[in-house]
Amino acid sequence: MRGSEDWRQTFSGLIPPGPENRESMWAQMEELFPVYRSLCGPGFLQSLEIMRKYLPLEIVEFPTGAEVLDWTIPPEFKVNEAWVEDPDGNRILDFAKEPYSVWIYSQPFEGEVDKDELLEHVVTMPYLPDAVPLRQAYFRKAWGLCMPDNMLQRLKPGKYKVKIDTEHNQGFLRMGEYYLPGEVETEILISSYLCHPRGANDNLSGCVVAAELFRLLAQVPDRYYSYRLVIWPETIGPITYIDKYPDRLAKTIGGYQFGICGDDRPVRIDRTKRNNSVFDRAAHHAMLLCGQEINSRKFNIFGGSDPMHFNSIGVDLPIANITRAGSSTEGGYPEYHSSADNLDLVSADNLLGTLEIGWAACMAVDRARRYKGTYTATPFLSRYGVFPYQHGAGVGGNATIIGEAYYALMPSVDGEQDLLEIADWFDLPIFAFDECVSAFKKAGLIVDADAV
Amino acid sequence: MRGSEDWRQTFSGLIPPGPENRESMWAQMEELFPVYRSLCGPGFLQSLEIMRKYLPLEIVEFPTGAEVLDWTIPPEFKVNEAWVEDPDGNRILDFAKEPYSVWIYSQPFEGEVDKDELLEHVVTMPYLPDAVPLRQAYFRKAWGLCMPDNMLQRLKPGKYKVKIDTEHNQGFLRMGEYYLPGEVETEILISSYLCHPRGANDNLSGCVVAAELFRLLAQVPDRYYSYRLVIWPETIGPITYIDKYPDRLAKTIGGYQFGICGDDRPVRIDRTKRNNSVFDRAAHHAMLLCGQEINSRKFNIFGGSDPMHFNSIGVDLPIANITRAGSSTEGGYPEYHSSADNLDLVSADNLLGTLEIGWAACMAVDRARRYKGTYTATPFLSRYGVFPYQHGAGVGGNATIIGEAYYALMPSVDGEQDLLEIADWFDLPIFAFDECVSAFKKAGLIVDADAV
């Protein structure tokens, strides 16, 4: 994209992500990582409380057992103690040391089982033999354990003592919310899921990038749209949101999920079902602006989690997924859903890179409105005091990209193309239009064709 | 396409073409080949009678002289005797030995002509000097002969005796029809033309593949659409059909012609004028499923014969042509429309390969319906007893393609995309959806948006 190499200098009025965001995100990662989380339970609440130190999230609660769409909110899950002792009395698994050892939402169990019976309840990850896989028993009744495959291979015959002391308690599904009002009530939804125990890349990375984005959005003085952040548990979170907030959905035009955002792969967008919505185009625009090639996948089977539900039947909201590796089902990364998904896998620089593209995408969406020119053909700009002489136009030299934007705008504001389509057509950063749009508006040369 | 390498195993409930179809088609080819056919006449009738041994075609008749659209049904054509003797009295041409020697629908003639006059009535094929070309005098009055170019080059001066004893009799244009009712009366038209004398590739191959297809379609227990096969003479056949069956046309949504289906070239589709109709897409899907690259041409000048009329003005039905070499005007094959178009040019394997793709295309069309989800966002599948655990989904492993189809279906049944578009989007065989569509229907999770 023309002008992408020095956009931070050219558009110096913007407040893009910087080193302080990098530090803030990493501090948050380190503080959140050790907490044991599940869909609902004390760890999820504790994690939201940690995040509130960085962004004043409001915590909302929905009681266990409530019907949401045709789902039911699960109980809170808590592990008091869980371990396995081998025939020699060695404690070979211990939740206290490795929280992945017990299935999330495992039923309690206590007893002595022989090796064969034990194995029916044990899952390993043969291609990462030292790692403990993540396994859950959501929405079904079962007990189970996870161990390194190397351990499984060395288990000796005999009786094993198993203790799984878990609780499934009446309680709450919790979401952390943050709302930034804009000029209009039409809103953009930004989401991320916080339900995995540990999981540095999947998905603390997504949560901290999404939250940091709102610290930046809060500094934008003239937001057009309103922005809402929701941090929830996967699947049942968005299902609950869709059920409980029809009024909000009616005002929402789409948004982004941030999921798996901290590894070394380039930032990618998993597009919406609409395939070419403003959110898809804005992410592409942001990649080009930030000097990255477009890295984009069409709507796919797992849809990056939240997008699967929002793009679906009866909701039809274009929510795209901003990610790096994406989930394992599409190539992904080998440590996905295992104890190896730790802080070594992610970096502060990668979080910052994802944040930059996410921020630029939101800035592009916010500007991607439709304008209608009030003039015929070409206005005599000098009469309105808006001629771009200061940008090299009209005096025989070459106009800068800000000067070019005046010329690009004039024939294009037909009330049908949005400003992002215009910017993409002329291969200009959408920020290059800030000045001329503002000047044309003030002069009455264009009016908002999108007014809500 | 994912899953194409072992689709016959994966979708074991289907009844795809097999060795018995191969044998049946070849037997039919051998029996049909020696018969001398023309648009209307005893050979056409005899050929339909042979085909009835394999598929119970109904024979319908339209009398000579009837006006159909602005055409007129021609008389029946019959050759009693036709030969040429050279100045030395050698019989150099004889219909009894080589039926291509006389133009189809040639007027009778008897007399002595010198070489120059003879040549005005003789056609050869210089690029295949040993072959006798196929030439006709449809819808105009002329007499004529065909010979190998090698023979023409050696003709000596002098008087030639010519006898062409042909009859143009009041009689009938005949079609062979076969109808398979489905769940709805909406019908798919499958056609082929049987009017060429001999012509193994053009076009006995098309007739036997089309007829064999109906032996397979008859075994499909749950056809959605009704299927109609018509075997007719080229051009005047479809013109008559269009004139005589407006009620059928009103119920027809499109279909396929099978023409030139037995040579060694890969199966090809000559697309409909609409260019991206379900029949076009289904043929592409079938090619990928059957492990062949898409081989496709846009609607062209000769349109593969029947498609030219059906895709045209006032009819506008998307009929595509399933072929191999296609007609000579687009590259084609050198033996086209000559005595060299014999059984050596075609093989039972090639017929089977064309049948497989034609069958798979019909199976895809039959499934390519629009469904509308009755749920919001994502249903809680277990509640309906339809969760694809048995296909590896939801238990931490990788789902099979049948399992993936559940996830592909859920966000996509918007009542606008048809199932083939959904399958193509997710690069899945449409057969992978049979289970989830059936389960979702039974559970009331989707309803038919196409109901006629």
Place this chain on the structure above:
Amino acid sequence: MRGSEDWRQTFSGLIPPGPENRESMWAQMEELFPVYRSLCGPGFLQSLEIMRKYLPLEIVEFPTGAEVLDWTIPPEFKVNEAWVEDPDGNRILDFAKEPYSVWIYSQPFEGEVDKDELLEHVVTMPYLPDAVPLRQAYFRKAWGLCMPDNMLQRLKPGKYKVKIDTEHNQGFLRMGEYYLPGEVETEILISSYLCHPRGANDNLSGCVVAAELFRLLAQVPDRYYSYRLVIWPETIGPITYIDKYPDRLAKTIGGYQFGICGDDRPVRIDRTKRNNSVFDRAAHHAMLLCGQEINSRKFNIFGGSDPMHFNSIGVDLPIANITRAGSSTEGGYPEYHSSADNLDLVSADNLLGTLEIGWAACMAVDRARRYKGTYTATPFLSRYGVFPYQHGAGVGGNATIIGEAYYALMPSVDGEQDLLEIADWFDLPIFAFDECVSAFKKAGLIVDADAV
């Protein structure tokens, strides 16, 4: 394109550009080149008078000071005398020798200035150090001079005598117009701008090609559309036209500007904002017909001048730019807007090549109408006496492209596709359809679906 190599022979009834047009255009170039022109003034009028020797243009006048849209028609500009003498009394610049020495529309000035003050009013062209740039002071009050950069580098300190004796007089903006009526009043607008002093490539080349085009169009016996040529000054010309002729605009469906048409680069089209209008497609078709690859740019920031205004808000007419080098802002040519843009830069052959493509594009637009077949399926052509036997069709050989056009036409005249879309689909020159369209019309087989 099939048939492009010998289209002049195949379609011998046409009157395409030839050597006499080449000579006529070059004579006009030589006569026009020495005249000093500006937006309004005696040189512009003198130039129109020269052009009238070749094509009977009507000269229309709009008075200085008139408001047109939100612009004002400028005064006539005239340079009586302009020179600079260096501290030694040498006359280093003289308008009489180099008319680019003074800014167009410069205010008058007389006085002695030291070198530094002089330099504030001097513009050079460092990358063409021997050339004098073209600079203007349109719509603002300033005095200024241009000189070769080599001269500027050698200026010595001291006092310079400057005399700029210019007049800004009440007078007229003038346009040269020529109108050719067609079968319908719907009109095609062809424009070019004549306001640059000298400027062989930019833009005498465009003016003479556009005018010569009308000498050819005048010889077309059966023009469907009406054609209007307007030669005006850049920007204020089309603005005035748009303001003054709403009735004409209402009848205009689009057209072409000819701008920068004589250099050695291949002919190019700068497309309309609609991007795929009949004018865009016709130019592509013309390039292929004339044996050139498609050379095409999408609507861009400067839009080739006139197109910028016509494609814009409140007018929305698809006017494309037919050019070679295009303006400097898109790569262009180094001599653009300088004294080096002289007759050495252009050639009669290049003018002829541009004319040929422009002519063919207009011929294609004129034929690009929508027809509706009155028959069902396929008419029995012989009954109407229109069967293309004479073009090799239907008698066993290969049809010529004129014969093929019959087959291409039959299924395609659906009242939606225009004839150019049909020709492009079948890769045939649109001229190949002249015969069958005429025959089908006469037989009542098609009717005009575009009738105005």
